[in-house]
Amino acid sequence: MGYVTWCMVILLFALCSLGMWRFFMLRSRGTTVVLRRLPAEGLHGWRHGILHYRRNDLDYYKLRSLSPLADLVVHRSEVAVIGRRATSEPEASFLPPDLHILKLQIKNHGYELAINTRGEMALTAWLESAPDIRQERMDPKSLRKHLHP
Numbered sequence: 001m002g003y004v005t006w007c008m009v010i011l012l013f014a015l016c017s018l019g020m021w022r023f024f025m026l027r028s029r030g031t032t033v034v035l036r037r038l039p040a041e042g043l044h045g046w047r048h049g050i051l052h053y054r055r056n057d058l059d060y061y062k063l064r065s066l067s068p069l070a071d072l073v074v075h076r077s078e079v080a081v082i083g084r085r086a087t088s089e090p091e092a093s094f095l096p097p098d099l100h101i102l103k104l105q106i107k108n109h110g111y112e113l114a115i116n117t118r119g120e121m122a123l124t125a126w127l128e129s130a131p132d133i134r135q136e137r138m139d140p141k142s143l144r145k146h147l148h149p
Contacts, residue, residue, distance in 0.1 A: 015066060018066045018067075018068060019066050021068070023063075029050075029052060030050035030051050030052040030061070031050065031051040031052075031115070031118075031119040031122060031123075032048075032049075032050060032119075033048075033049055033050070033051050033060075033113055033114060033115045033119060034046050034047065034048050034049070034095060034099070034113070034114035034115075035047055035049055035060060035072075035111060035112070035113050035114070036111065036112050037109060037110070037111055038109070038110035038111060038112060039110070040112070042090070043090055043091065043094070046091075046094075046095075046114070047062050047063075047064075048062070048063040048064070049061050049062045049063050049071070050063065051119070051123070052070070053122075053126050056075055056076045056077075056130070057073055057074065057075055057076070058073070058074045058075075058076065058079065058126070059072070059073055060072035060073075060074075072106075074106050074107065076126070076127060076130045077130065078106055078107050079104060079105070079106050079127060080104065080105040080106075081102055081103070081104055081123075081124070081127070082103050082104065082105050083102070083103035084100060084101070084102050084103065085100070085101050085103070086100055086101070087099060087100065087101060087114065091114075095114050096116075098116045098117070099114040099115060099116055100114070100115070100116075100117075100120070101113065101114050101115075102115060102120060102123075
């Protein structure tokens with residue numbers, strides 16, 4: 001085999017490994033959701049993925065991505081639940097029946113998140129358990145940033 005063939009085999013192995021890692025490792029540790037950014041029309045923009053909570057950050061991993069990094073990382077203070085609705089009839093054709101849709105405000109953008117009841121309770125608990133900003137300690141870098149604009 002030539003040099004190019006070996007490089008292709010190694011590249012293929014790396015891509016398969018990344019895909020398997022995302023599929024098996026993340027799926028077992030996160031909450032399965034379907035997310036779309038607003039404004040969206042009809043059924044467009046829905047993406048299956050996994051939510052993973054890390055202290056003050058929420059990581060969203062798209063199911064059909066090979067990147068080892070999260071596709072969306074949001075700080076707890078940047079998330080607000082602004083509404084809830086049932087799935088529409090067209091959405092019910094591809095969403096599981098136990099999901100309902102939360103309307104979220106994330107970083108001044110609107111999102112819709114299709115999630116089950118357990119996932120909604122986990123998200124709500126994570127949002128409400130945030131410590132008061134007055135109780136959080138600032139690291140020296142953040143403190144300097146607030147003192148010297």
